[in-house]
Amino acid sequence: MTSLEVADIVSQVDSENIYRHILKLEGTRHPIDTPRALEEAAQYILSEFEQYGLTVKEQTFSVAGFSGSFKNVEASIKDGNDPELLVVAHYDTVENCPGADDNASAVAIMLEAARVLAKEGSRNVRFVGFSLEELNPAFTLKIREITRNLGLTDKHNRYTSFRTRAIMKNLHELHRRYWTTGKSQSEAFSAAREQIGKQMNEAELNYVHEMELLFKEMPANSWLGNTSDVGSVFWVERAIRAGMRMSGVLCFDTIGYTSNKQHSQRFPEGINPQMFQAQNVADPTVGNFLGAIGDVNSGKLVQSFNAQTGLDYINLPSACLQLPLNYEQMEIGMRDLLRSDHAPFWKHGIPALFLTDTADFRNPYYHTAADTIDRLDFEFLSRICKATIATLIDLT
Numbered sequence: 001m002t003s004l005e006v007a008d009i010v011s012q013v014d015s016e017n018i019y020r021h022i023l024k025l026e027g028t029r030h031p032i033d034t035p036r037a038l039e040e041a042a043q044y045i046l047s048e049f050e051q052y053g054l055t056v057k058e059q060t061f062s063v064a065g066f067s068g069s070f071k072n073v074e075a076s077i078k079d080g081n082d083p084e085l086l087v088v089a090h091y092d093t094v095e096n097c098p099g100a101d102d103n104a105s106a107v108a109i110m111l112e113a114a115r116v117l118a119k120e121g122s123r124n125v126r127f128v129g130f131s132l133e134e135l136n137p138a139f140t141l142k143i144r145e146i147t148r149n150l151g152l153t154d155k156h157n158r159y160t161s162f163r164t165r166a167i168m169k170n171l172h173e174l175h176r177r178y179w180t181t182g183k184s185q186s187e188a189f190s191a192a193r194e195q196i197g198k199q200m201n202e203a204e205l206n207y208v209h210e211m212e213l214l215f216k217e218m219p220a221n222s223w224l225g226n227t228s229d230v231g232s233v234f235w236v237e238r239a240i241r242a243g244m245r246m247s248g249v250l251c252f253d254t255i256g257y258t259s260n261k262q263h264s265q266r267f268p269e270g271i272n273p274q275m276f277q278a279q280n281v282a283d284p285t286v287g288n289f290l291g292a293i294g295d296v297n298s299g300k301l302v303q304s305f306n307a308q309t310g311l312d313y314i315n316l317p318s319a320c321l322q323l324p325l326n327y328e329q330m331e332i333g334m335r336d337l338l339r340s341d342h343a344p345f346w347k348h349g350i351p352a353l354f355l356t357d358t359a360d361f362r363n364p365y366y367h368t369a370a371d372t373i374d375r376l377d378f379e380f381l382s383r384i385c386k387a388t389i390a391t392l393i394d395l396t
């Protein structure tokens with residue numbers, strides 16, 4: 001396919017569609033607090049896929065210790081028996097979060113790319129919307145029960161004092177810091193307690209003790225599919241059992257927020273700006289570019305996406321990085337790079353590209369009630385969608 005033909009195809013991306021999808025999906029989509037909204041999101045994705053004339057499938061799964069079921073929603077363009085390329089995004093949110101950036105922005109890009117490519121055909125591409133990326137609802141209920149029984153939260157899951165709110169926020173930030181550098185969940189809570197235990201009252205210390213016990217029998221690497229990425233782990237394991245051949249995965253998570261403020265961009269431990277292949281990025285400490293990260297097996301995806309972002313009819317500011325590491329090596333001390341649905345693909349050696357605005361390394365509204373549509377950059381999202389379509393054409 002010539003460059004002019006690709007340019008003509010990507011020109012069909014319509015920002016109005018991207019906006020419409022996010023507007024429709026915005027709102028807490030939580031398996032415990034708003035299960036109806038979560039189901040409505042699944043049905044919206046399904047109906048959009050059907051309108052594009054794609055072959056659509058629902059995959060239903062359950063979670064041990066929690067009543068009810070959940071859905072992964074997928075659609076495919078089939079052309080022969082060649083290995084498939086996947087475009088994936090989760091559609092659930094954390095509690096009390098409208099989830100415009102995380103992750104309606106990614107679902108919108110997936111849907112608009114599906115619409116444009118459905119008219120083209122002649123390639124093997126599958127689109128999958130995952131549920132339960134954010135949390136395991138059975139596990140969340142256990143934690144809520146513990147905090148309520150200790151008097152730390154009320155029936156609406158709000159902290160009962162400002163002081164406790166500050167202490168718990170600090171505790172969980174420390175826990176995450178220790179966990180992302182390789183400790184088990186239990187060890188991370190213990191390390192956090194050692195650091196701030198003297199500031200904590202009896203109920204707060206008892207909470208940490210309960211967390212240590214809860215996680216004690218959980219090995220450091222058992223979080224995937226247990227506490228998060230539940231839907232994608234379920235999907236990947238069954239796809240492998242079914243013998244599905246996958247040539248690569250584009251995983252979008254939290255992709256619509258930009259900032260032109262100095263020092264608005266931070267990086268995970270062990271990652272620095274000099275490691276990236278940058279396109280149209282004047283200052284890597286300014287958060288106005290898309291991050292794209294691949295593992296040791298994902299070089300072809302990294303190079304293709306990087307090339308497409310630099311095309312003059314796309315011109316997407318991006319920073320692409322292929323790490324010479326596999327899943328197990330990142331598990332040891334770089335878990336920040338495993339915090340989405342690309343992780344189960346990497347774990348099974350399947351090439352995957354993690355595409356993100358870097359979430360809490362840039363967006364101050366990440367996982368808050370302020371994650372709303374008015375904070376998103378729609379020109380940026382349009383360019384991401386165009387780069388996605390061009391990459392899928394290039395790779396197929």
